[in-house]
Amino acid sequence: MSSWGTFGDLFRNWSAVAGMAIIVLILVVALAGPFLEPYDPLLPAPLKRLQGPSTDHPFGTDSLGRDILSRVISGARISILIGLISVAISLLPGTLLGLLAGYFGRWTDSAIMRSMDMLMAFPAILLAIFITAILEPNLTNTMIAVGFVYIPHYARIVRSSVLSLKQQLFVQAVGHLGGSHARILLRHVLPNCLPPIIVYATLGMGMAVLQAAALGFLGLGAQPPTPEWGAMLSEGRQYIQIAPHVAAFPGAAILLLVLGFNLFGDGLRDVLDPSLRSQ
Amino acid sequence: MSAPILDISELTTCFATRRGPVTAVDRVSLTVNPAETLGLVGESGCGKSVTALSVLRLLPKPAGRITGGQILFKGRDIVSLPEAKMRRIRGNDISMIFQEPMTSLNPVYSVGFQIVEAIRRHRRMNRHAARQEAVRMLSLVGIPDPEARVDDYPHQLSGGMRQRVMIAMALSCHPQVMIADEPTTALDVTIQAQILDLMNRLKAEIGMAMMLITHDLGVVAETCQRVAVMYTGRIVEEADVGELFHKPAHPYTVGLFYSLPKRGGQREKLKPIPGTVPSLLRLPPGCSFQDRCFRSDDQCRQDPPWAKIGLGHWARCWHPVE
Amino acid sequence: MNPTILRAQDLVKHYPVKTTGSARHRQVVKAVDGVSLAVKPGEVFGLVGESGCGKSTLGRLLLYIEKPTAGRVFFEDDDLGNFDRRLLKRFRREAQIIYQDPYSALNPRQPVGSIIEEPLVIHAIGTAAERRKRVAELLQVVGLRPDQAARYPHEFSGGQRQRIVIARALALNPRLILADEPVSALDVSIQAQVINLLEELKDRFGLTYIFISHDLSVVEHICDRVAVMYLGRLVELADRHFFYQKPLHPYAKALLSAAPVTDPHAGRNRQILGGDVPSPINPPPGCTFHPRCPRRMPVCSKERPRFQEVEPDRWVACYLYFKPTAWCE
Numbered sequence: 051m052s053s054w055g056t057f058g059d060l061f062r063n064w065s066a067v068a069g070m071a072i073i074v075l076i077l078v079v080a081l082a083g084p085f086l087e088p089y090d091p092l093l094p095a096p097l098k099r100l101q102g103p104s105t106d107h108p109f110g111t112d113s114l115g116r117d118i119l120s121r122v123i124s125g126a127r128i129s130i131l132i133g134l135i136s137v138a139i140s141l142l143p144g145t146l147l148g149l150l151a152g153y154f155g156r157w158t159d160s161a162i163m164r165s166m167d168m169l170m171a172f173p174a175i176l177l178a179i180f181i182t183a184i185l186e187p188n189l190t191n192t193m194i195a196v197g198f199v200y201i202p203h204y205a206r207i208v209r210s211s212v213l214s215l216k217q218q219l220f221v222q223a224v225g226h227l228g229g230s231h232a233r234i235l236l237r238h239v240l241p242n243c244l245p246p247i248i249v250y251a252t253l254g255m256g257m258a259v260l261q262a263a264a265l266g267f268l269g270l271g272a273q274p275p276t277p278e279w280g281a282m283l284s285e286g287r288q289y290i291q292i293a294p295h296v297a298a299f300p301g302a303a304i305l306l307l308v309l310g311f312n313l314f315g316d317g318l319r320d321v322l323d324p325s326l327r328s329q
Numbered sequence: 330m331s332a333p334i335l336d337i338s339e340l341t342t343c344f345a346t347r348r349g350p351v352t353a354v355d356r357v358s359l360t361v362n363p364a365e366t367l368g369l370v371g372e373s374g375c376g377k378s379v380t381a382l383s384v385l386r387l388l389p390k391p392a393g394r395i396t397g398g399q400i401l402f403k404g405r406d407i408v409s410l411p412e413a414k415m416r417r418i419r420g421n422d423i424s425m426i427f428q429e430p431m432t433s434l435n436p437v438y439s440v441g442f443q444i445v446e447a448i449r450r451h452r453r454m455n456r457h458a459a460r461q462e463a464v465r466m467l468s469l470v471g472i473p474d475p476e477a478r479v480d481d482y483p484h485q486l487s488g489g490m491r492q493r494v495m496i497a498m499a500l501s502c503h504p505q506v507m508i509a510d511e512p513t514t515a516l517d518v519t520i521q522a523q524i525l526d527l528m529n530r531l532k533a534e535i536g537m538a539m540m541l542i543t544h545d546l547g548v549v550a551e552t553c554q555r556v557a558v559m560y561t562g563r564i565v566e567e568a569d570v571g572e573l574f575h576k577p578a579h580p581y582t583v584g585l586f587y588s589l590p591k592r593g594g595q596r597e598k599l600k601p602i603p604g605t606v607p608s609l610l611r612l613p614p615g616c617s618f619q620d621r622c623f624r625s626d627d628q629c630r631q632d633p634p635w636a637k638i639g640l641g642h643w644a645r646c647w648h649p650v651e
Numbered sequence: 652m653n654p655t656i657l658r659a660q661d662l663v664k665h666y667p668v669k670t671t672g673s674a675r676h677r678q679v680v681k682a683v684d685g686v687s688l689a690v691k692p693g694e695v696f697g698l699v700g701e702s703g704c705g706k707s708t709l710g711r712l713l714l715y716i717e718k719p720t721a722g723r724v725f726f727e728d729d730d731l732g733n734f735d736r737r738l739l740k741r742f743r744r745e746a747q748i749i750y751q752d753p754y755s756a757l758n759p760r761q762p763v764g765s766i767i768e769e770p771l772v773i774h775a776i777g778t779a780a781e782r783r784k785r786v787a788e789l790l791q792v793v794g795l796r797p798d799q800a801a802r803y804p805h806e807f808s809g810g811q812r813q814r815i816v817i818a819r820a821l822a823l824n825p826r827l828i829l830a831d832e833p834v835s836a837l838d839v840s841i842q843a844q845v846i847n848l849l850e851e852l853k854d855r856f857g858l859t860y861i862f863i864s865h866d867l868s869v870v871e872h873i874c875d876r877v878a879v880m881y882l883g884r885l886v887e888l889a890d891r892h893f894f895y896q897k898p899l900h901p902y903a904k905a906l907l908s909a910a911p912v913t914d915p916h917a918g919r920n921r922q923i924l925g926g927d928v929p930s931p932i933n934p935p936p937g938c939t940f941h942p943r944c945p946r947r948m949p950v951c952s953k954e955r956p957r958f959q960e961v962e963p964d965r966w967v968a969c970y971l972y973f974k975p976t977a978w979c980e
Contacts (some may be wrong), residue, residue: 219756223819226716227770228743241760372838487927488702517701518865519924522909526923544839547911570915588843590872592895592912598850599872601843605808 059321066317072310080126089117091124091277100293110295113285114275118296121277122303128278129307132193132262133255139197141251144204145243149235151205152212163209166202174199175264182270189278192271196261200254207250211243249319256311263304279304333360334403334538335384335423335506341397342376342383351609353379355562356398359540361506366532366539368553368570370546374606376562377542381508384540385425386415402506421451424499428511430491434483440467440494441479444501451502466497471527489520493527500531510542525551546589550574555641558582561609561617568642578638578649580622616646624648655689655725656827656859657746662686662712662722664705668932680931682708683719684883687958692826695853695860697874697891699867699906703928705883706863710829713861714746715739744774747820751832753812757804763815764790764800770822789818792855794848810841814848821852827859834869846873867910871895876964879903882931882939885958888966899967901944938968950975 060066079086089107095115103110109118151162169177181195215221216239224234259279265271266280267287274281279300286297342354354376361367369377382388383395386407399406402423407415427433435443444463448454454462460479467475470493483491492512499507509528513521529552532539541552549556549570556573558566558581566579577583584602591597604621607613616633619625625648633647664683682705690696700706711717715724715731724731726742734742747770750756757766764786771782787797793814804812813833820828830849834842850873853860864870870877871891878888879900887900898904905924926943929935935942941951954975958968 219750219752220758223748223750223756224769224773226714226743226748227773227819227823228740229769229773233773238758238761242758372840489927517928518867519701519905519909520927521911522923523925525911545911546839546913550913550915550917551911574913574915585839586913588840589913590843590846590868592868592871592910596872599843599847601847602840605810605841606838 060317063317063321065313066321069310069312069314069317072306073314076126076307076310077130079123080130083123083127087117087120087123089120091116091120092275100289100296102293103295109299110293112282112296113289113293116275118282118299121282122279122299125277125279125282125300125303126307128189128272128276129259129262129304132189132196132278133258133307133311135193136197136200136258136262137251137254139194140200140254141204141247144201145208145240145247147201148205148208149212149240149243152209153216153231153235153239159209162205166205169199170202172199174261178261178265179268179270182265187265187270187273189272189276192262192265193258195265196258199261200257203254204247204250207246208243211246212239215239215242245319245322249315249322252311252315252318256308256315259304259307259311331363332404334363335359335361335540336401337380337384337398338401339398340380340383340395340400342379342388342393343396344393346392346610348610353393353562353609354383357559357562357564358398359557359564359567361538361540363505363538364532364536365555366541366553368549368556369540369542369559370544370549370556371559372544372606374561374609375559377559378510379562380559381425381510381540381542384508385419385423386410386412387419387425417451420447420499420504421502422504423506423508424502424504425508425510426492426495426499426512428514430488430495430515431483433495434491436483439480439482440486441481444479444494444498447498448501462501463497466501467494469500469531470494470497471523472497487520488516489523492516492520492524496524496527496531500535500537503535504537506538506540508540508542511544512541513548514543514545521548528552546574546585558585561606561612563617564645565618566644566646568638569640572639572642576639576642578636578642578644578651579618579646580624580648580650581618582644583650584621624650654691656692656727657690657713657861658725659686659688659709659713660723660725662709662724663720664708664712664717665720678932681883681934682931683712684934685722686880686883686885687722688878688885688888690827690859690861692859693857694875695862695873697870697877698861698863698880699865699870699877700880701865701906701928703882703931704880705931706880707831709880710748710831710861710863714748714829715742716748740774744823745825746827746829747823747825749813749816749820749828749830749833752836753809753816754836756816757812759804762801762803763807766804766815767800767819767822770819774823776823785822786818789821792821792852793818794844808841809837810844813837813841813845817845817848817852821856824856825858827861829861829863831863832865833862835864835866842869849873867907879906882929882934884939884968885966886940886968888958890964893965899961899965899972900940900969901946901971902940938970946971 093116098111098115099113101107101111107117107119109122112118147162151159177199178195181198182191185191221234221238224238262271263280263283266278267284269284272278272281282300283297289296337357337359340354340357341352344351344353357380359367369380371377384400395408400408407418441460441463444466445456445459448459448462464475464479467478472478472490472493513524516524525548543549553570556568556570557564558579560581566582577586587600588602590599602621607617613619615630619629628647633645635643635645636649638644638649662683663685665679665681668678668680686709698706712719713724767786767789768782771777771785777785786800790797790800795811795814834845837845846869852858862870862874874891876888877891877894879886881902887898887903898907905922908922924943937952937954938956941947948970950970956968956970958966959973960966961972
């Protein structure tokens, strides 16, 4: 029996299961994308502009006559990538900073956390806009910007875990045995910080997708003709009155993915915490 | 001899856990007489705290439930009492003090406020009169300068003081029975002596009955008239305190005494009870102590009977120690 | 053989109190306020006192886990204050710790075999195979089974976890073990098992213990000498027999008489000490115990009594037993 609780617990939690189902569905769609797309997502067909949902085009066509279903499927890949990469960009430096701040305390803690505070004082979207405006607006830079914005969140979470772990005897014991700070941090503190990080990362993927969509909506994210869901939402805004389906389907896709991440993250949090306590 | 003020018979409390139902209190019968202290002794997990919570119907819902037996308080069964009536008894006729005074007191209210709250819940008094009463209680429990201390917050008081406040709160409605769950375990030895002395004095002055729950046999010797020993949710021995300490009969009780380092003794090697307490989910049939007992045999696989050892002295054992 | 294995000279440890006001009123917690003692090899040296007396802090200073604000610690003849990081790491092989709380002393995400092996890994001792063998040996020595090495701490009971803590402490073959309330968190019957184990290990491996506890019965049982602390200072140090039969210092007397005795018919001439333990931030002047002392004299509030040897190997800090240096009335 491992120390993390059993997988059985995970499958017994309805929220986690529902979330996993949605994520797996979208993941499969994303991976199988090219084979599922009935039409080329990038190919304009001016004669078929703004057609409503039909048997030929279940999601209808957009202002350039492109099949929305194909674009949504293609966009799934992009959104999942955004989730993963943005979270990675936040998580790695954030965790490192949190570890150092929490463990060494005093000046290191003050210096790091005050800079994190300054970063957090900016509304996330404003900061992301700022970054993409400096670098050129494209998908990669969107991911960097969104990732950067969430670094302080991970730093705070990790620091808080580290502060309470420092009080635990087993962490002090390694020092009493002659262990180095590096050993304590990497082999004892970090593994015990993981549960809150994992939960936050899962929820963070949903947040990253939303932020990227918002940036895309503002025209700062993925550039046309990339079928990123947020950009598609933006494009569809103009046609809300006459062809609501252009915005509705990408919007629904965003909602579904974020919902999936949130449900899974919530379920995961419940599983990781009490099962440890009940042992 | 007057009737017992608290008469518990065949009390059974179960908890629903992920791994199945657990019987934390198994057919426990105890009596507490007026102006007497009954000690309930056992190690962690034996069910003594759950017994106390069951009496006051403070079990965590929905996991914990009383599934059998009755608890007669002054002749009335309180197991089946509706919650509204039970609330009138709790804190008023039967009150309880807990082990950790810091977590039992609300840190954001002054101690005076909390005592007044307890008083006004059960007695008709205006705020001014209740405050006077609170000051009187604080002085009764030996807190110096009570007029000033009544407005202090819990964190401004030491552990011993906080426990005295808890006792004051518990006494404020002049209960007839006080249940004290490990009241001095978290306190230093010299403070423990003060609190035990206080409790003995108050009991004599007020004539209150007390059920004292503890794992510390020394505390029992200092404060109790009668003692019941619990193991895995069952009472295994019951006797007057002098009898129990000089002629323990149940092998578990005997084992406990042998495990204690003796004061003023030669350095004999301790004779601990081998093994560990079995999980409540996997108790052996019959006597739950048999796998660790130096006197057990096949007969112990059947529920042991109550063996009479002496006057008022009973042990639940097939082979009690002579 | 060296007459002392560990010696402390005028140890002081002050902690600054975080004040929210002006820096002018910086207060300190005088956790340890001038302690000198010497531990003999092979003995069990008991350190007793109530909460806040500084015994745990003193333990940490003795093993140089925290650096003293003033004073020195000598391990055999070496001043630990002169040790650099490398030598201090080497010293860790000689002196180890057993902790009070078996639930937080083990990393819940580490299998117990790895926990016990860790000190060997830190000091690069042996090959992986040799270490595994040693872990199996150690598990057996503390009364557990070698096949349990792959299990996690939560699969063990409190008493078993404490045995794992002990096994880890023994891994490096230390000469000295600081046992900080090693049985206080355990049930009575398990306490007895662990106490017996500690005694066996002492005899088998020739260990020296510094045994910190608030439980006087346990200390009387296992220790050879007993030192009593009050508010950061030693008030009495004596051989166990003499201490328990006839304590000298009024605080030691009160402590011994306050401890509940498991005999309902024992005489009740108990000395109940009034008041609370004062704060180590502003200890009373002179003898820190004088406000609560039933035998106090005027000089007690003026001059701090020195910790003195009043009989062979019997030390007290109390003017009842010697005159103050300057006669002040």
